[in-house]
Amino acid sequence: MSQAIETARTYLRPSKKLPTVWCGGCGLGIVMSAMIRAIARVGCEKNDVAVVSGIGCTGRLPTYVDFNTLHTTHGRALAFATGVKLATPSLTVIAAMGDGDALAIGGNHFIHSCRRNIDMTAIVANNSIYGMTGGQYSPTTPHGKKGTTAPYGNVEHAFDVAALAVGAGATFVARSSVYHARELDKLIERAIRHKGFSVVEAVSNCYTSYGRLNKYSSPVDMLRWMKESSVTVGAAEEMAPEELEGKFTRGVITERELPEFIESYDGLAKRLASDPAAIERVKGIIRTFDETAERLNAKG
């Protein structure tokens, strides 16, 4: 059995849940397989992984993978994931979101997750469109490109997802594309291994709802665009701004250390546990429903 088939058999849910809801030529299958390969290489037990998503095409991703999976409401994946992680920090928590999900309706949760630095990984599959609802423009649709709600071309400007994540304080930010599938899984692996909040932007393609509207001849044509319009972070450093016009960078964009939320919180709890004044204060509150009343009742 080839390694790919073995990985698929290990990590995809058996039986009736396949095929996926995704159209032929969609990049999301590549994002999902990159995520699976990354998890396999990190060596997590399946019971110790939680994959959380919001709504949209990417939102369906958890359905297919054999982990603890949570398909939440639109935009809220990271907020749910925050609760999962804080209740059980031993879980490896990954939130898989599309661009509309993560950055429009979920934009607030996204930036605050970046800021908090809880040890989780956000994968943003960025196909520049709302695919499931039929091709409305999203926060990452480039200026001038078409959507079904931008029939004359988008008058808004797109978020640079990775730059947004860096600006909001994420301690690991990387980007690749579904054309660069092997690079993508390596970056997701590094993101999972990173201690703190990590973001991986996976530039993806939606031929059905975006490609056809924007004069791409096929899904392959869109992959070709990714190949030709991207440069590595290293190569970009040597290039002039005008050479980078219309291109995106790939690789690790930010990697830094910052105290992680749960470590900070638990460290604080540990210090408080040896602080007599803090213990007395809290005992004072808790005793009100326990020992005091017990004693009182005994006295009749």
Added chain:
Amino acid sequence: MAGNNKTSKQVIQGNEACAIGALAAGVTFFGGYPITPSSEIAEILSQTLPLVGGRFIQMEDEIASIASIIGASLAGAKSMTATSGPGFSLMQENLGFAAIAEIPCVIVNVQRAGPSTGLPTQPAQGDVQQTRWGTHGDHSIIALAPSTVLECFTMTIDCVNLAEAYRTPTVLLMDEVIGHMRETVVLPPRSSYKVVERRTPDPDTTDYCPFECDGTEVAPLGAFGGAHRFHVTGLTHDRHGFPTMVGEEVDRKIRWIVDKIEDRADELADLEEFETDDADVLLFAYGSTARVAKSSVRALRERGVRAGMIRAKTIWPFSRKRLKELSGRLKLIVVPEMNLGQLIIEVERAIAGTVPVRHLGRIDGHLFEPDEITEFVLREVGK
């Protein structure tokens, strides 16, 4: 607070009693967002949770707050949030998620006058129907309304217990008066209240169905990171949790999340009766309004009106049983509420036209005066 453990009685606020009740019930996760008049609950839990092995987080908004407690609950923690009207409105979306995905969690709503920003520091009872119907689609909910500081403690425990037992979001419908009022209380000892732990699946089960809904029993709920991996979605789903569009499965699921609560309405109903033995005029009240209504009953009796009161402690599901039993000898029911007519709708449905039902509403951000209710009743009975 430190001195309290030496005294028999203590003077605490409803919001404090609620936070202490959460700890007593075993809540180990709180995700919240500041809002008047509920913020003391978050403040106390931020102070206490780190010392009792729990975790507190202040989220970016109320949408995230309820999302975080659902996530934490799914990872095995008893979870709670607290808010007021504007935040409760934001929570409706994920309240529906918790309902369909059957995830236990507790939402405390310290009601203030609305709509919108309304009167942040004044009481109201305007979120009663929102609690029942605020999120879209058919579902049910459990909601309790305390009238005293002590009940803020006991009913928070009840809300946690009911959420865990029925795998449903539950709502503690406080109001600004109860939340901020200080009363002398003796909180009951641990031996006097029960703490319910959720039923979990047998670790050896090979076919765990977290969303079994073909019987009357609530299915056990595993925890993420536990023995079973499973899928949770807000889409209609089959018994394994996977999305379904099969009409029969959808129908069964949605009926189940309604029936598992509504079918137990009488069993879950908790009410206080005051002077109802011979009453022919009934005041039907809840929350802080019931405190005033009680004095009105006394005043009315002094004036020769055989008045009594039912105080609904369980607001949702609404039990019609006691009202129906009493209706034969009632000649009038008065429902005072700090809104323009919300729970009266349920009273009217229960009575079905057999007894005149009158509403007395107050929406200016102030409690009723006892005389106000008394005089209203006297006018209605022609005295």
